[in-house]
Amino acid sequence: MKFTLSWLKEHLDTDAPLEEIVRTLSMIGLEVEEVVDRSKELAPFTIAHVVSAEQHPDADRLRVCKVDTGKEILQVVCGAPNARTGMKGVFAPVGSHVPGTGIDLKKGTIRGQESNGMLVSERELGLSDEHDGIIDLPADAPLGLPFAKYAGLDDPLIDIAITPNRADCLGVRGVARDLASAGLGTLKKLDTSKRNGSYESPVVWRRDFPADAMDACPIVVGRHFRKVKNGPSPRWLQDRLRAVGLRPISALVDITNYVMMDLGRPLHVYDADKIEGGHLTIRFAKDGEKFLALNGKEYTLDGEIIAIGDDHGVDDLGGVMGGERTGVSDETTSVFLETAIFDPIRVAMAGRKLNLLSDARYRFERGLDQTSPFWGTDVATRLILELCGGECSDVVVEGTEPEWRRSYDLRIARIAELGGVAVKQGEALRILDILGFEAEPKADGVFSVTPPPWRGDIIGEADLVEEILRIHGYDNIPVEPLPRETTMPQPALSPAQRRVPLAKRTLASRGMVEAVTFSFMPSSQAALFGGPVKPEMMLANPISADLDAMRPSILGNLLAAAQRNANQGYPDLALFEVGPQYADATPKGQSAMATGIRAGMTAPRDWTGQQRPVDAFDAKADLLALLEALGAPASNAQVSTDAPDWYHPGRSGCLRLGPNVLGCFGEVHPRLLQAYDLKGPVAGFELFLDRVPMPKAKKGSTKPFLTLSPFQPVERDFAFVVDADVAAEQIVRAAKGADKVLVSEVGVFDVYVGPGVGKGRKSVAINVTLQPTERTLTEEDIEAVSAKIVAQVEKATGGSLRR
Numbered sequence: 001m002k003f004t005l006s007w008l009k010e011h012l013d014t015d016a017p018l019e020e021i022v023r024t025l026s027m028i029g030l031e032v033e034e035v036v037d038r039s040k041e042l043a044p045f046t047i048a049h050v051v052s053a054e055q056h057p058d059a060d061r062l063r064v065c066k067v068d069t070g071k072e073i074l075q076v077v078c079g080a081p082n083a084r085t086g087m088k089g090v091f092a093p094v095g096s097h098v099p100g101t102g103i104d105l106k107k108g109t110i111r112g113q114e115s116n117g118m119l120v121s122e123r124e125l126g127l128s129d130e131h132d133g134i135i136d137l138p139a140d141a142p143l144g145l146p147f148a149k150y151a152g153l154d155d156p157l158i159d160i161a162i163t164p165n166r167a168d169c170l171g172v173r174g175v176a177r178d179l180a181s182a183g184l185g186t187l188k189k190l191d192t193s194k195r196n197g198s199y200e201s202p203v204v205w206r207r208d209f210p211a212d213a214m215d216a217c218p219i220v221v222g223r224h225f226r227k228v229k230n231g232p233s234p235r236w237l238q239d240r241l242r243a244v245g246l247r248p249i250s251a252l253v254d255i256t257n258y259v260m261m262d263l264g265r266p267l268h269v270y271d272a273d274k275i276e277g278g279h280l281t282i283r284f285a286k287d288g289e290k291f292l293a294l295n296g297k298e299y300t301l302d303g304e305i306i307a308i309g310d311d312h313g314v315d316d317l318g319g320v321m322g323g324e325r326t327g328v329s330d331e332t333t334s335v336f337l338e339t340a341i342f343d344p345i346r347v348a349m350a351g352r353k354l355n356l357l358s359d360a361r362y363r364f365e366r367g368l369d370q371t372s373p374f375w376g377t378d379v380a381t382r383l384i385l386e387l388c389g390g391e392c393s394d395v396v397v398e399g400t401e402p403e404w405r406r407s408y409d410l411r412i413a414r415i416a417e418l419g420g421v422a423v424k425q426g427e428a429l430r431i432l433d434i435l436g437f438e439a440e441p442k443a444d445g446v447f448s449v450t451p452p453p454w455r456g457d458i459i460g461e462a463d464l465v466e467e468i469l470r471i472h473g474y475d476n477i478p479v480e481p482l483p484r485e486t487t488m489p490q491p492a493l494s495p496a497q498r499r500v501p502l503a504k505r506t507l508a509s510r511g512m513v514e515a516v517t518f519s520f521m522p523s524s525q526a527a528l529f530g531g532p533v534k535p536e537m538m539l540a541n542p543i544s545a546d547l548d549a550m551r552p553s554i555l556g557n558l559l560a561a562a563q564r565n566a567n568q569g570y571p572d573l574a575l576f577e578v579g580p581q582y583a584d585a586t587p588k589g590q591s592a593m594a595t596g597i598r599a600g601m602t603a604p605r606d607w608t609g610q611q612r613p614v615d616a617f618d619a620k621a622d623l624l625a626l627l628e629a630l631g632a633p634a635s636n637a638q639v640s641t642d643a644p645d646w647y648h649p650g651r652s653g654c655l656r657l658g659p660n661v662l663g664c665f666g667e668v669h670p671r672l673l674q675a676y677d678l679k680g681p682v683a684g685f686e687l688f689l690d691r692v693p694m695p696k697a698k699k700g701s702t703k704p705f706l707t708l709s710p711f712q713p714v715e716r717d718f719a720f721v722v723d724a725d726v727a728a729e730q731i732v733r734a735a736k737g738a739d740k741v742l743v744s745e746v747g748v749f750d751v752y753v754g755p756g757v758g759k760g761r762k763s764v765a766i767n768v769t770l771q772p773t774e775r776t777l778t779e780e781d782i783e784a785v786s787a788k789i790v791a792q793v794e795k796a797t798g799g800s801l802r803r
Contacts, residue, residue, distance in 0.1 A: 001162050002244040003172045003261070004155040010262075011176035014185025018156055021184060028182050029470050030169060031161040039154035041099050042125065045147045046070065047137060048091035050119070053083050058111040067091055067119065070144020077115035082133035089119045090135045090147045100124040152239045165457035167366035171264025174454070181434035181471045190263075192375040195382065197223070197394035203275055203336045205398035208283040216306050217282045217318060219399035220340035221373040223381060224272055228252070228390035230332045237387075246359075252328045252335060255383045257359075264454075265339070265368065265376040266360035268316060270326045272334035277311035280336070282318060282398075289314055292324045293356070305350040306342055319347035319364035320356055333390075337380055339373045341402060349541055369454035370404040373397075407450045409442065410464045418462060419469040421477045431471045432464070499630055499689055503578050503594045506629040510622060512574040512596055517557035519580060523549040525556050528672055529646055536585040550582040554595040555646065555684050559668065559676045562599045566678060572600030578689075596622055597668070597684040616651045619665040619683040623655060626687055627662065631695030637662060639729050646672050647684075663687035711772040713744070716786060719765040721757050722799030728764050734796035735768055738788040744771035763802050 005018060014021075022032050049068040056062035056077065063083045065076045069091055076091075083089075092098060094107045094116055100123045108115050118124075123131040125147075141150060148154045160175070168174040173190065180187040201224040209216050232238070233254040241248050244261055248254050256267040270280070285291075285301035291314045292298050299317075301307060306318030315323040319342035328335060348365035351357065381392055416422040425445070432439050436452030451458040458464065469477070504514060520542065526533045526549040533549045542548040551557060558575050565573055576596035583589040598614040605611055627634035636657065643652035643664045652666020665685040673680045720731055728748050735746045750765035757763045770777060770785060777785075790801050 001170055001175070002157060002159045003175065004157050004240065004243045006155045007172050007240055007243075007262075008158070008176055008179075011173045011188050011190075012179055012185045013188055014179070016184045021179065022158065024179060024182050024184055025158070025160055025175070027473060027475060028178055029163070030166075030175060030178060032158060033161050034157075034159040036157040036159070039146075039148040039156075041097070042148040042153055043146065044096035045090050045092055045120065045125065047088060047141045047143055047145050047147055047150060048119070049143055050083065050085060050087045050089060053078070053085045053087075056111060056113060058113075062111065062113075064113050065119065067117075068143065069093070074116040075114055076117055076119060077110040077113050078119050078134065080119065080121070080134040082136055083119065088137040088139060088141045088143075090125065090137070091117060092120050092124075093117045098124050100126040152243075155243065157243055164366060167363060167368065167456070168264065168454040170363050170366065171260070172262050174264055177435065178471070181431050182473075187434065190375075190379075191382065192378045193382065194378050195385065195392055198391050199224075199226075199393050201336075201393035201396045202278055203270075203272055204279050204396050206279050206281040207398050208281050213284070214399075215402075216284070216343045216346055217399065218341055218402045219373055219397070220282060220338065221377045222280070222339070222396045222398075223337045223377055224393035224396075225335040225337070225384055225388075225390050226272075226333065226393075228333055228335055228384065228388040230328060230330055230335075230388060233387060250328065250330060251387050252332065252384070255380060255387065259376065259380055259383070260359060260363065263372075263376070263379065264363055265372045265379075266319070266363050267376060267380055268322050268338040268360075269328055270315065270322075270336040270338065271328045271332045272336040273332075274326045275310050275315070275336060280308055280310055280315070280338075282306065282308050282340070285314060291317060293317070293321045294324055294327055295321065296324065299354050299356070302353070304346065305353070306346055308338070317350060317354075317356070318342045320351050320354075320361045321358050335384070335388075337377065337384070339376045339380070341368060341370060341373060352541060352543070367456045369452075370402045370456075371453045373401075404453045404456070405450060407448045408458075408461050408464060410439070410447045410449045410461055412445045412447075414461060415465050415468055418465045419477065420480070421469065421472070423468055423472050427472065428468045431468050435467060435471070437464075437467075495694060499692070500578055500592075502629060503626060503687075503689065504576075506626055507576040507578075507594065507596055507622065510574075510625060512576045512598075512622070515558060515561050515575045515577045516579075517554070517561065517577060518547055519551060519582075520547045520549055521551045521556050521560070522546045525560070525675070526550075526552055528675055529553040529556055530583075530644070534584060537582060552581060552583060553646070553686065554579060554581050554593050555597065555668075555686060558595060558597045558684070559672065559678065559682065562597060562682065563676045563678055566599070571679070572604070574598045592689040594626060594687040594689055595685065597682055598622075599678070599680075599682045613681045614683045615681065616648070616653070616666045616683055619667075619685040620653070623663050623665045623685040623687060626685075627655070627692065630689075630692050632662070632692045633657070639727065645669065657693065660691055661688070662691055707773075709771055709773045711774075711776050713772075714770040714777055714782060716768050716770070716782065717749075717765060718768065718786075718789065718793070719750070719763050719802040720793055720797065720799045721761055721763050721802045722797045724753070724760050724762050726762075726764075726797050726799065730797050731764055731766060731793055731799075734793040735766060735789050738792040739770075739785050742770045742772065742777075742785055743768060743789070745769040757802070 022035055025032050046069060051066040051068050053063045053065045056064050062077055062079050065078050065083060067074050067076050092105055094105050097104050105117060119134040121131045121134050122128040162169050177187050203224055205220050205222055207217060230250050230252050233248055233251040237254050237258055238248040241254060241257055246257050252269050256269055260266045284303050285305045285307035287303050289301045290298055291301055307314045308316035308318055315326040342364050344365045344367050347361055351361045412425050429439055438450040439447040442448045449464055520539060523533045529552045537550045539548050554577050561575055578594045580590050581593050598618050601611045602614055603611040624634050637655040639653045640656055641653050643654050643666050646669050647666035648669050654664045655662045663686055668682040668684055732746045736743055747767050749767050752763040794800055
């Protein structure tokens with residue numbers, strides 16, 4: 001929200017300096033983002049008179065000018081084609097900084113002629129891109145006057161950030177009201193005097209909504225004007241609009257924009273002679289109906305968009321933008337004014353569907369003063385008659401003013417209880433009164449407070465307390481240290497809360513890059529993860545048409561990211577994301593996940609030939625490492641082959657602790673790779689963070705003794721021939737269980753299928769590490785343990801030791 005200091009003072013009677021106003025705005029919750037004071041950088045530039053402009057003796061395109069600055073006459077060499085004797089321009093003296101070019105002026109000699117300063121163009125002052133000639137001012141421009149003051153550029157521009165609940169401050173008057181309540185002056189009275197009409201309006205309103213949808217437009221007010229003269233608006237109005245970034249168009253259009261920026265009340269004007277049928281109907285658009293907007297673009301509407309039209313068709317999108325066909329022009333002599341209240345949600349949905357942004361939509365979707373159709377019409381009537389002349393009709397009204405009156409009990413004692421600072425009753429009531437609230441005594445220290453019609457965000461006693469504290473000053477809240485309940489500070493995060501950053505660090509340490517994606521995805525992609533998307537998982541108001549469903553799996557978003565990287569020439573990558581995914585619309589349907597993918601090759605191509613395509617075992621290794629880092633008993637996890645159908649059926653699995661599925665891993669199904677246009681291979685994993693058991697609490701706070709064996713470990717290799725469908729995990733578990741004291745580690749180092757092992761059979765070779773703790777193992781000890789291992793594996797798998 002932008003406004004100038006002088007504009008603010010049109011509503012606020014104050015002598016406060018700019019610095020105090022800026023500080024107060026931030027302290028009352030209207031954060032100042034920027035203050036632009038052009039007068040400081042334009043201070044050296046003054047209005048000068050060109051006494052003479054003679055042709056340069058040695059240059060065809062240069063002129064030697066004698067310039068009267070009001071203090072002295074200086075010689076300036078100028079190359080502008082419009083430099084001439086008798087004109088008035090803007091002079092920059094030697095030593096000044098030219099903001100548009102960034103140069104510092106120095107006294108110089110150009111083609112043998114001395115030059116003391118320069119006559120500047122609009123681009124050199126940073127005012128516009130115009131640089132075909134120097135600034136040419138009217139003959140009555142005061143000689144020697146600072147140009148910033150003459151051009152109205154000495155008025156500081158303030159830009160504040162408005163939170164979504166403060167729609168009342170999307171007009172300069174709302175900002176002035178807040179400053180007045182903070183003690184920085186007095187709010188001036190707004191001129192909302194009524195003008196009586198001299199004839200009956202030839203245009204009337206109609207509302208055509210279903211009975212249960214009349215809230216789409218509860219009230220609309222209109223007024224007809226005739227014999228108006230539309231043309232350029234006066235300079236003061238154009239200057240204010242330009243200051244806040246709006247382009248002056250014509251008096252009628254500028255009036256509507258001015259009222260919107262000044263009072264936060266959007267308006268629209270129609271060329272009444274272009275309205276067909278003598279009426280405007282507010283209704284829902286028809287599916288497929290076309291609309292040509294004021295921006296020159298054509299939009300296709302649907303049955304949920306509020307439209308305003310006549311017998312010809314749609315002429316306006318309610319609360320969003322007007323139509324080109326009935327727009328006003330310089331030839332307009334009859335005008336019809338629209339001042340309405342539209343449903344904020346429907347306005348927001350229409351704007352998002354059509355990707356159509358406007359200042360009006362920005363205000364309508366945040367909620368307007370419910371009484372503004374009446375006083376907004378009165379303000380606009382006064383301005384139209386003053387600036388465009390003509391006469392006005394009687395006001396035409398369709399609908400009734402929405403019921404906005406509501407009251408909440410405010411206990412003065414609650415201010416200290418909720419806010420930590422006691423505010424005297426008189427001060428609290430003063431603040432509420434200036435802000436527009438009505439407070440009626442109800443009991444000792446209790447008041448019934450009615451919010452004003454422009455504060456739809458106030459919904460309870462806590463909001464009233466916040467308003468009082470905000471204006472009283474957050475800096476008046478005393479600083480109180482939190483009580484220390486223990487000698488040593490307690491951890492800020494619980495073990496469960498620490499899992500998220502720990503998971504991220506673990507995966508990053510394995511060479512993966514964190515991705516942050518939306519919690520939604522295209523419904524066409526969501527259907528690849530578990531079938532058709534449930535209706536309750538579709539977004540009612542998506543931020544983009546192709547992000548219309550909550551994601552059932554983070555894997556889909558990571559695959560989309562991999563596809564985008566591959567298109568840019570980076571097919572080999574490893575990504576992960578820690579965040580939520582959604583199975584249904586219930587709280588239990590949301591799961592905290594750690595999901596990752598590896599795509600392409602495991603390493604760059606080099607002379608050693610170490611690279612290979614990623615596979616399911618890479619994803620399994622990532623998943624097991626993550627479980628280990630989170631303190632889960634990863635060694636006890638069992639692998640099952642019932643991974644979801646978005647994994648390759650023969651190259652995937654799930655990790656379980658009993659019936660509890662901790663996560664899934666494997667190569668991504670070729671069907672998904674084709675859908676995402678990935679050439680593959682891609683391996684991924686998904687870990688349900690909430691299902692990972694917490695590490696068992698240790699007795700006491702001391703760490704256990706580090707136990708190291710002084711005896712040499714012994715390694716033995718075994719190869720077992722088993723059926724092809726026997727999992728290697730069964731062999732490893734059987735070998736570990738053969739002697740839990742001596743067997744410290746078991747690993748698979750070879751799998752062979754082919755001649756010598758029989759059809760439907762395979763050979764699995766394992767390496768077993770024996771770690772004695774009491775004495776060095778003898779050959780007899782090793783043979784005894786080996787026999788146990790062979791017997792245990794043969795019993796568990798039905799296989800035999802390969803001879």
